Amino acid sequence: MTGESAPSPHPTVKALQGVRVLDVSSFLAGPYCTTQLAEFGAEVIKIELPKVGDALRKFGTMTPSGDSLPWLQETRNKKCITLDLRKPEGADLLKRLVRQADVLVENFQPGTLEKWGLGWETLKVENHKLIMVRISGFGQTGPYSPRPGFGRIGNAFGGLSYLAGFPDRPPTTPGSATIPDYLSGLYGSLGVMYALRARDMTGRGQYIDIGLYESVFRILDELVAAYDYKGYVRERMGPGTVNVCPxxxxxxxxxxxxxxxxxxxxxxxxxxxxxxxxxxxxxxxxxxxxxxxxxxxxxxxxxxxxxxxxxxxxxxxxxxxxxxxxxxxxxxxxxxNDPHYAARGNILRMADPRVGEIAMPNVVPRLSDTPGKVEWLGPTLGEHNDDVYKGLLGLSDGDIGRLKDKGVV
Structure with a gap:
């Protein structure tokens, strides 16, 4: 109605509350996908190898906590448990978790989960409403699908690296080698939104297949169309770009x-x-x-x-x-030092007893009624084992102790 002011943000409702996500991914692309979901209220259970943890814990600038800045930043709002999926009892526990989950995110090389008896065909039997995000270097199909892949390979194979730099010099890193990881994480979280909406109508889950290079390939404006239409191969142009000047x-x-x-x-x-x-x-x-x-x-x-x-x-x-x-x-x-960044609150400062105060990018995008929020930084290894194994699966202290002794959790 006219004359009424817009409502202030809802104090309790979160956009994705009630959605449970299992994160069995590692390093960056899959974890960033689930970070997006966690920031808007999804319950994300991050699963790591016992004693070892995710490689992201040791990547980048290390902190007194023993974990890196990327870990603290990209595992924010998640619960962390340990579970060895390679062991039969570990696989069985994951299946029990899948029965109570909405989404599972993984970024192993294709075929890895199948080798452990945890592929899509198996998990959809455990929960026909499951949505499974599968991020890999080259996707789940095609001749290159078995190959390992990281962001640098995604930039190169996706066509972006070729365009970065000056025409008389070698291709350079286009700003960051992690662009494909973050883009693929975004496409993964977007895919989850599509799949959740489709599930509302069909009652069925589905899997989402993303190759790191595809996320880069998709954003290269008319590169593909121009080549097919007139045989134009875009070359490196330094800081300039095609079709516009200056x-x-x-x-x-x-x-x-x-x-x-x-x-x-x-x-x-x-x-x-x-x-x-x-x-x-x-x-x-x-x-x-x-x-x-x-x-x-x-x-x-x-x-x-x-x-x-x-x-x-x-x-x-x-x-x-x-x-x-x-x-x-x-x-x-x-x-x-820029006042616009300060006015928009783009840099979030979070206090944590392990590391003091650290700065990081704030939540994007901004929702007017149900905004996202950072509640806590990346947890310690296995910090939420009791919460999940006792509270969700109903295991006893004895059960958990036995599983620890066997290296399952």
Whole structure:
């Protein structure tokens, strides 16, 4: 109704409350998928090998807790239990958990869970409503499916690495080797949402198959269509990109960099006006993208000469005055000092008795009524064994002790 203010966020309802997720994945892609679900209220039970734990615990910057920063960050809001799926009793316990779960996420090499008697065909018998996310280097099918894969391989095979760098130099890492892991985790959590909605209608679960390279391949705009349509092979262009110009990073007087993106003739006209040369836009010599693309190097040099007349802050102010899309090329130190990041709460600071206070990216996306939240950081190994094995499966202390002695939990 008009005149009424919007409701404040609901204090108790979480978007995914009541959804139980078993996370048998390791390292990054699968764990990031379940992190997304956990942040919005799903109960995520992270399963690790007894005594050893997930390799992510020892990857990256280590903390006094004995676990790494990536572990503390990407296992937030999860319950951690130990279970050896390779042992028959461990496999049986997983099946018991599956009967009470909605989702299972794994990222082993294809065939690994089948070897342990825990593949999709087996688990769907235990729970016909189960949704199973399977993330691997090359997917569950195809000639390369048995191969191991990490993010760097996903970037390379997916076509992104080939585009990163300068035309006269070797391909470089496109920002981060973990882009495919995070993208695949996002696609995995999105797939869970689709599958949960489908289950509401069909009453059946399904599996979700993602290759790390596919998540990269999907985001490369017209790369595929342009090759098929006209045989165009896109090459490395340094900081520039196809179809638009000027659209790059430019130096400033204070030895910093500004990103400027003229994605249309109209926006270029604004930049030309800001630069005091409106005559080159519109009906001028660079008024159309075909003209600017032809003279790309000359235009980039021209814009770079202009940006170097200003400090970064003044150059942004000039662009803002004429509504030219721009932004600073930031290091992480710059990010920590930026007032917009602070106003949006993008950096979350979490206190933990094991490590003190640490900073990390906050929850994305923002839901107005049922927002996500970080409740706790990555737990210690087996921290929730009693909670899950006693509370969920009804095992006794004696049962758990026997399983520990046998190396099952």
């Amino acid at each position: 659209h790059s990073h430019y130096p400033t007087k204070d030895d910093k960099w500004i990103a400027i993106a003229c994605t249309s003739d109209k926006i270029f006209a604004r930049l030309a006006e800001a630069m005091g040369a409106p005559e080159v836009a519109g009906e001028g010599k660079w008024g159309k993208i075909v003209d600017r693309d032809r003279d790309r190097k000359e235009i980039d040099d021209w814009v770079g000469d202009w940006t170097q007349k200003f400090t970064l802050a003044d150059c942004i102010a000039e662009c803002d005055k004429f509504e030219v899309p721009c932004g600073p090329v930031y290091s992480v130190a710059d990010i920590f």
